[in-house]
Amino acid sequence: MSHPVSSAVEDYAKAIYSLERRKKGAVTTNAIAERMEVTAASASSMVKKLAGLGLVRHAPYRGVELTPRGLEVALEVIRHHRLLERYLAEELGVPWDRVHDEAEVLEHVLSEELEELIAAKLGHPTHDPHGDPIPSRDLVIDERDTVSLQSLDAGSNGVFTRISDSDPAMLRWLAERGIAPGDSFKIVDKQPFGGPVFAQFGQTTHALGGELAAAMRVELER
Amino acid sequence: MSHPVSSAVEDYAKAIYSLERRKKGAVTTNAIAERMEVTAASASSMVKKLAGLGLVRHAPYRGVELTPRGLEVALEVIRHHRLLERYLAEELGVPWDRVHDEAEVLEHVLSEELEELIAAKLGHPTHDPHGDPIPSRDLVIDERDTVSLQSLDAGSNGVFTRISDSDPAMLRWLAERGIAPGDSFKIVDKQPFGGPVFAQFGQTTHALGGELAAAMRVELER
DNA sequence: GCTGAAATTTAGATGTGGCTAAACTTCAGA
DNA sequence: TCTGAAGTTTAGCCACATCTAAATTTCAGC
Numbered sequence A, B: 001m002s003h004p005v006s007s008a009v010e011d012y013a014k015a016i017y018s019l020e021r022r023k024k025g026a027v028t029t030n031a032i033a034e035r036m037e038v039t040a041a042s043a044s045s046m047v048k049k050l051a052g053l054g055l056v057r058h059a060p061y062r063g064v065e066l067t068p069r070g071l072e073v074a075l076e077v078i079r080h081h082r083l084l085e086r087y088l089a090e091e092l093g094v095p096w097d098r099v100h101d102e103a104e105v106l107e108h109v110l111s112e113e114l115e116e117l118i119a120a121k122l123g124h125p126t127h128d129p130h131g132d133p134i135p136s137r138d139l140v141i142d143e144r145d146t147v148s149l150q151s152l153d154a155g156s157n158g159v160f161t162r163i164s165d166s167d168p169a170m171l172r173w174l175a176e177r178g179i180a181p182g183d184s185f186k187i188v189d190k191q192p193f194g195g196p197v198f199a200q201f202g203q204t205t206h207a208l209g210g211e212l213a214a215a216m217r218v219e220l221e222r
Numbered sequence C: 001g002c003t004g005a006a007a008t009t010t011a012g013a014t015g016t017g018g019c020t021a022a023a024c025t026t027c028a029g030a
Numbered sequence D: 001t002c003t004g005a006a007g008t009t010t011a012g013c014c015a016c017a018t019c020t021a022a023a024t025t026t027c028a029g030c
Helices: A007-022 A029-036 A040-052 A068-091 A099-106 A112-121 A168-176 A210-215 B007-022 B029-036 B040-052 B068-091 B099-106 B112-121 B168-176 B210-215
Strands: A056-059 A063-066 A157-163 A184-190 A197-201 A204-208 A216-220 B056-059 B063-066 B157-163 B184-190 B197-201 B204-208 B216-220
Touching (some): A007 A029, A007 A063, A210 A216, B007 B040, B007 B068, B029 B040, B040 B056, B168 B210
Antiparallel strands (some): A184 A197, B056 B063, B157 B184, B197 B204
């Protein structure tokens, strides 16, 4: 609803949404700048614009928070992105580690009609190929609590749900070893100081490096 | 190859290509402006930019002509556009008269990988849903000689190949009457002064208004 | 409470692609 | 050949989203 926004504004809304989910409290200009890979000055001026559009509340020098309208913009783009990822992977056979970049540009030009046709064709899926939840048509998203695999101790059981950032190399590495979102695992052993985590998926135990284990989001066995 | 160009530059290249096909000789600034729905001043400055990029040759006050590089840019975009139209119509069931607008924005963000996957999925089609030829991967296009249906006289036979511009209302009107590219017809009668053309498609004779008849491109029976 | 480093914002620039208004070219008709 | 209308280009402006450099604010540590 309301005025259409530019791709840049959509990207900022998406970034702020994602930062709000992780950190608590207001999102800082610096965090946005880092996420968007622009200078802090650029982020600052875009924040001012988003505030002018009513998409964020901005307390100068204090940080930024999405308004309900800003949340809508963010979730709409995220819905586009994740539907597209799912569609590209499923219908066109785009490799798991390539779908993110393709979706990143397509998400901004996807019409509502096409969005709906794609969603219908896929049977209204709830998760993308990375395991991230897809907001529903009315922009409700199922954000389960997940933790980093790295934070678990030996003996824990869980389900690998997604990779928190979209590093193609990590995705490829996991895909090659047959590890995908939804797979259950058990932590067999864990080395201290960022050392590898030994996790058993099915019959096989994999040594997962510190960075990888930090990026892997898991749901604890209830 | 060479530097990537902006969406705007791609659109101008496409427009100039299309204008070159119709009129003979150099393409005028005014024609480009009208086609792009911008002022002549805007077209003029973009022409200067295209010339700087080596995509057109520009004789000031005289007109513009695509260079081989400009032709490549145009054909690449046209390939994207027409593959997308075909894909949207065939795989996603987008209505015939809507595919043009959807493709218009998607064509600029389609990666080469996705283009290839789409082409393969469709079995490397040679024509889009409007009957326009799709340039091959190496940018060869089969531009048959077509004439306007309006230019035919009573008694002529031909095959309807496409609508020269992409007016949704015209496309819808034809679709409703079951007239599609590839259909053969015979001119039964023709009124003078832009009056209707009576064309028989199958068993039915349709009265086609002057504007519509002018937009319908046909191949004459050999 | 002061103070300096870090974070943030402002100032002023750039490049893209539009616009209007004004100047300039071309060319057909008198 | 001259002249005016049509076509084209230039000049100068705007919005967008970025940048660097220079202010400004915040806050932790003394």
